[in-house]
Amino acid sequence: MDVDRNDDDGSRESGREGTGSGAEAAGRPPRLRGGNVFEHTIAELLRAIRLGKYLVGDKLPPERELAAQINVSRATLRQALSELQIAGVVSVRRGRYGGTVVTALPSADTDAGIDLGELDDAVRFRLILETAAARIVAGRDLSEAERETLVAAEQRCWMPLGSSAEDIEQFRALDARFHLTIAELTGIPSLTQAAATTRDRINALLDRIPFIHTNVEHSCAQHARLVEAILDHDAEAAATLAAQHAEGTEQLLRGFLEGK
Numbered sequence: 001m002d003v004d005r006n007d008d009d010g011s012r013e014s015g016r017e018g019t020g021s022g023a024e025a026a027g028r029p030p031r032l033r034g035g036n037v038f039e040h041t042i043a044e045l046l047r048a049i050r051l052g053k054y055l056v057g058d059k060l061p062p063e064r065e066l067a068a069q070i071n072v073s074r075a076t077l078r079q080a081l082s083e084l085q086i087a088g089v090v091s092v093r094r095g096r097y098g099g100t101v102v103t104a105l106p107s108a109d110t111d112a113g114i115d116l117g118e119l120d121d122a123v124r125f126r127l128i129l130e131t132a133a134a135r136i137v138a139g140r141d142l143s144e145a146e147r148e149t150l151v152a153a154e155q156r157c158w159m160p161l162g163s164s165a166e167d168i169e170q171f172r173a174l175d176a177r178f179h180l181t182i183a184e185l186t187g188i189p190s191l192t193q194a195a196a197t198t199r200d201r202i203n204a205l206l207d208r209i210p211f212i213h214t215n216v217e218h219s220c221a222q223h224a225r226l227v228e229a230i231l232d233h234d235a236e237a238a239a240t241l242a243a244q245h246a247e248g249t250e251q252l253l254r255g256f257l258e259g260k
Contacts, residue, residue: 038215039218060102114257116258129183130246136188180199206249
């Protein structure tokens with residue numbers, strides 16, 4: 001799967017849709033800043049279906065109307081609907097008499113219940129840890145070997161972007177390796193240990209939701225910007241990017257798993 005590292009949908013949307021003033025004047029929610037517009041759109045659609053706004057068999061509003069309700073571009077909405085179709089939640093038909101129909105309630109890969117306390121604790125603690133780690137590493141004077149290790153960990157994440165179970169498993173492992181590399185580069189063993197434990201908890205939750213390819217591509221692009229900020233010694237930018245990255249994953253997890 002080819003990916004343009006310099007122009008993912010999330011970065012485009014955050015610039016174009018992040019103004020908010022016109023939307024607020026029209027009585028709609030302000031458009032998002034932060035680069036997680038795609039994940040937000042997925043979460044909003046799942047929430048509306050889960051809460052019964054749209055029942056199984058219902059046809060969703062036209063794209064223009066639905067995009068205005070969520071306050072995102074139609075391109076982002078179409079991307080989100082495409083991924084939900086792959087996940088089996090909706091069926092999308094193009095053409096004059098086409099539209100999007102809800103075909104199933106959002107569900108995880110298992111019928112076991114979700115501990116919402118565990119979900120909340122895991123995503124919030126991850127946010128704290130990875131934001132702190134990014135800020136610390138950006139403030140360090142990394143050796144050439146450390147810089148090469150960080151860049152290599154980021155670049156390897158782009159490799160397995162197929163759809164097979166093996167590709168998914170490999171991506172999760174490489175993604176974890178990237179984040180743990182940043183933790184290790186803080187030079188704080190306790191933080192590294194906590195990061196490893198938290199990553200294991202997050203991966204266990206991710207295993208219970210559909211594999212969203214657009215989110216993976218977006219994540220890889222965020223990784224690249226995070227590494228750039230670290231190597232530029234821009235601690236605040238690194239912390240902000242780490243927070244945005246963690247929040248994107250949180251939105252997907254809550255969208256699929258809350259209410260189970």
